[in-house]
Amino acid sequence: MTSEFSLFKPQMQYAPYACLAETSRGRLYLEKETVTRSPFQRDRDRIIHSSAFRRLKHKTQVFVYHEGDYYRTRLTHSIEVSQIARSIARVLGLNEEITEALSLVHDFGHTPFGHAGEEALDDLMKPHRGFDHNAQSLRIVTRLERRYGGFDGLNLTWETLEGLAKHNGPLCRDDDMSHIHINFLEYNREHDLELHTYASLEAQVAAIADDIAYNNHDIADGLRAELFTMDEICEVPLVAEIVREVRDTYGDLDERRFDHEIIRRLINRMVNDILTESSSRLTQLRPESVKDVRQAGRRMIAFSGEMKQTDRELKVFLMRNMYRHYKVCRMTSKAKRVVRDLFALYMEEPECLPEKWQERLTDLDEQDRARHIADFIAGMTDRYALMEHRRLFDISMFEL
Incomplete structure (x- = not known):
């Protein structure tokens, strides 16, 4: 059965329960808003x-x-x-x-x-x-x-x-x-x-x-x-x-x-x-x-x-x-191994992290160090994670 909304004309005004910018609670850090947006x-x-x-x-x-x-x-x-x-x-x-x-x-x-x-x-x-x-x-x-x-x-x-x-x-x-x-x-x-x-x-x-x-x-x-x-x-x-x-x-x-x-x-x-x-x-x-x-x-x-x-x-x-x-499970298994390998290596050898990520490890306890490394891995793309894994684990590959 066709819904009545198939030919429904969109409303042009906000409903009373809409989230309105003019009543926003603002930002954590105060900033001047713009006139264009x-x-x-x-x-x-x-x-x-x-x-x-x-x-x-x-x-x-x-x-x-x-x-x-x-x-x-x-x-x-x-x-x-x-x-x-x-x-x-x-x-x-x-x-x-x-x-x-x-x-x-x-x-x-x-x-x-x-x-x-x-x-x-x-x-x-x-x-x-x-x-x-x-x-x-x-x-x-x-x-x-x-x-x-x-x-x-x-x-x-x-x-x-x-x-x-x-x-x-x-x-x-x-x-x-x-x-x-x-x-x-x-x-x-x-x-x-x-x-x-x-x-x-x-x-x-x-x-x-x-x-x-x-x-x-x-x-x-x-x-x-x-x-x-x-x-x-x-x-x-x-x-x-x-x-x-x-x-x-x-x-x-x-x-x-x-x-x-x-x-x-x-x-x-x-x-x-x-x-x-x-x-x-x-x-x-x-x-x-x-x-x-x-x-x-x-x-x-x-x-x-x-x-x-x-x-x-x-x-x-x-x-x-x-x-x-x-077919998906085989790729899933490989993907999990890549993540596990990278995490274990970075925890054991943090000097393998890029310099800017090493700098932020200073004075962190084990839990915060793990979260920091998780931040780095979570931010990776598929391509970067695979390349990083090759660089770190393929002994025939010595590129920096």
């Missing part, structure tokens, strides 16, 4: 101009960079998330500027080699309070980026940092912060992000757009890599329904066009479902401000029960047929 536009621009954003070009999600130019990278994924998120935000009367900023920054903390790299680094960091890519994203934009004369980090607005920290929901209940990652805790002492509440609707939109993009574009990459066929993924009822629609409409299409038609229609179904379900929730809550959203006690931007089931079915299919495919 709103605070959230400046956040987006700082994100785009950061070195962490550029590195996303050579960080992959499932396939390592050398396996093909057509597969998604963290950079192309983030741009695709931004497009989906802005479309949803526009229809709901939300602020596209901060939605875009959050979509573009959400993957900054990812390691090389996707989730395989993160799993390896988290295991290595278990004695040192663990590793979490969301917490690392906050650490990058508040500490590790060093571009400005007056402060470390990008000095983003409170609303952008809050959305980055809590886009997947509250990090704690009330004042119990015992399980929160140290990166969140350290920054929160300086700049309280209210970790026990929900984030703005814009942050919730960015989070669910990430889910849509991740699932659908992994399907596209999996089909291109021939890890599974379209007939196989038709075990998911909604995919089977869309396949019938496309065949009824176009008959025989070449494989690439056919696959693209399926993916774009699946994304559209998910977006329309979110608009319908989220509008219903907002009508029930009737929030009058973004504060009401933060204190709502549940997500306002969400799939319907039926689409949530489809989302689960897609994830189960991809786990079984893609992420656990033997």
Whole structure:
């Protein structure tokens, strides 16, 4: 059944519960704002101009960079998330500027080699309070980026940092912060992000757009890599329904066009479902401000029960047929070994780190030294990590 939002005209004014730049809580370090850009536009621009954003070009999600130019990278994924998120935000009367900023920054903390790299680094960091890519994203934009004369980090607005920290929901209940990652805790002492509440609707939109993009574009990459066929993924009822629609409409299409038609229609179904379900929730809550959203006690931007089931079915299919495919597992195993080898060597022989990273090790205890080395490894691209591993472990290679 076609959703009413298929022909919905976007709202031209912000809803009362939108996140507005003029009511922003500002930045940790006071700066004079500009007349040409709103605070959230400046956040987006700082994100785009950061070195962490550029590195996303050579960080992959499932396939390592050398396996093909057509597969998604963290950079192309983030741009695709931004497009989906802005479309949803526009229809709901939300602020596209901060939605875009959050979509573009959400993957900054990812390691090389996707989730395989993160799993390896988290295991290595278990004695040192663990590793979490969301917490690392906050650490990058508040500490590790060093571009400005007056402060470390990008000095983003409170609303952008809050959305980055809590886009997947509250990090704690009330004042119990015992399980929160140290990166969140350290920054929160300086700049309280209210970790026990929900984030703005814009942050919730960015989070669910990430889910849509991740699932659908992994399907596209999996089909291109021939890890599974379209007939196989038709075990998911909604995919089977869309396949019938496309065949009824176009008959025989070449494989690439056919696959693209399926993916774009699946994304559209998910977006329309979110608009319908989220509008219903907002009508029930009737929030009058973004504060009401933060204190709502549940997500306002969400799939319907039926689409949530489809989302689960897609994830189960991809786990079984893609992420656990033997070809992917072989590369995953290699990737984890690269991360483990580099971490162990840097901990044992820190003089192998680049000079500027060696300098910052001065007077650090073991835990902070491990976090410093994790910062270095997490910031690597796939390509750099592989080259660094060759330089350090291939005894036939003596280049500096």
